[in-house]
Amino acid sequence: MKDKIYVHVADDHKILIEGIIAVINTDKEIEISGYSLTGKEVVDWFDNKNNKADVLILDITMPVLDGFEVLKHFNKKGIFLNVIILSSYDDIKIVQEMLKLGCKGYITKNNAGEHIVDAVKAVANGEQYFSNDIKNILLKSITSKNIAVGDTPNSFLIDTLTEREIEVLKLITKEFSSTEIADVLNIAISTVETYRKKLLKKLNVKNSVGLAMYAVKNNIV
Template identity: 25%
Template sequence: MTDLIRILLCEDQTLMRQGLRTILELEPGFQVVGEAVDGEEAVSQYNQLRAVDNGPDIVLMDIQMPRMSGVQATAALTTSDSAARVIILTTFDYEDYVFDAIKAGAMGYLLKDVPADELMATIRQVYAGEPSIQPKIANKLLIEFGRKGRSAAGTARSPQQEELSPREIEILKLLAQGASNRRIAEKLVLAEGTVKNHVSNILSKLHTENRTQAVYLARERKLL
């Protein structure tokens, strides 16, 4: 039996939001558990749903919205819940937007003109713990990483790559599967605080700011 994937929609345009809900609920195994019209409401609904054990598995998030943007909401969700899985669904593919969304912890980035079957596949991929970015968006992300890296190099020396320990690689592989600190601690028979320390060390050694970036970079460096 296929797992039920619970989805929270965050989109300020009513027609777009209703259309997405219709498309998603026609897909077997998908359930829309909430709708939000801006980032602030998305964060509130996410926390309310978690409180009654119906927390969303996936958040589909627009970027430009009133009160709180999609990037700000994504950062708030991933900060409060390390297991939060956010997919940005937007009309914008500007380098800064892509970079900021990934930096905030988004695990996917899609344009709204994406075919329905690609949207469904991306949701399933991110649900399985695999980051997913459209190829043309990934190119823009790499360009932005390169641009910011060159800019930083003008004021500071590039940090040397530090080698990860076998235990850190083991934990990184579990992070790539979307495991929370608690799940990792249970699987490896470690204290949750120990896992948090390992995760901090991984982020520090890879010079990344969150788990999504760490997994993305680890795949690029063929550490996974």
């Protein structure tokens, strides 16, 4: 009923890649179209237009570029991949950061074998997939606030803020006026006002309150 699912695997341990290939080869629907041992290789592989993959299985700890940097790179380029994080980290902060960066699945290495095929099929199908331990820590993290809300899909694809813009934005949320921000950052008030204008435009909000609300919604503060 549908084409094969092509998968690219990235992990700095060759043996783990071989394991994943072995597992995935047991399923006729899925095929490995490439693999990488460093983040740099991943980026380069996808830069080549001849290479294509429906799903990227991505380790976090890798030489040259780590998993975070790889996703940031793709986000910046506006490249939208179905990414499954395969990591031994089960720290909530890391999982959240990866979700913010747009990953669609997250499985831990402990029980990768039993999950990998299902995970690949799920994310290739536009769904999300988490291994049970990740599910648990995600649920635990749900408190009385800041519940996940289905936003504009892939809203990370919009205008990326520069470091300085984020710096200004953070100070705005701390109730600083332009004068005070200029003081703290040692720049002219006019410059701060330039940043305010850029922020308003990039984030498409009406005023400083909108900036603050954006910052909150997007975990910038």
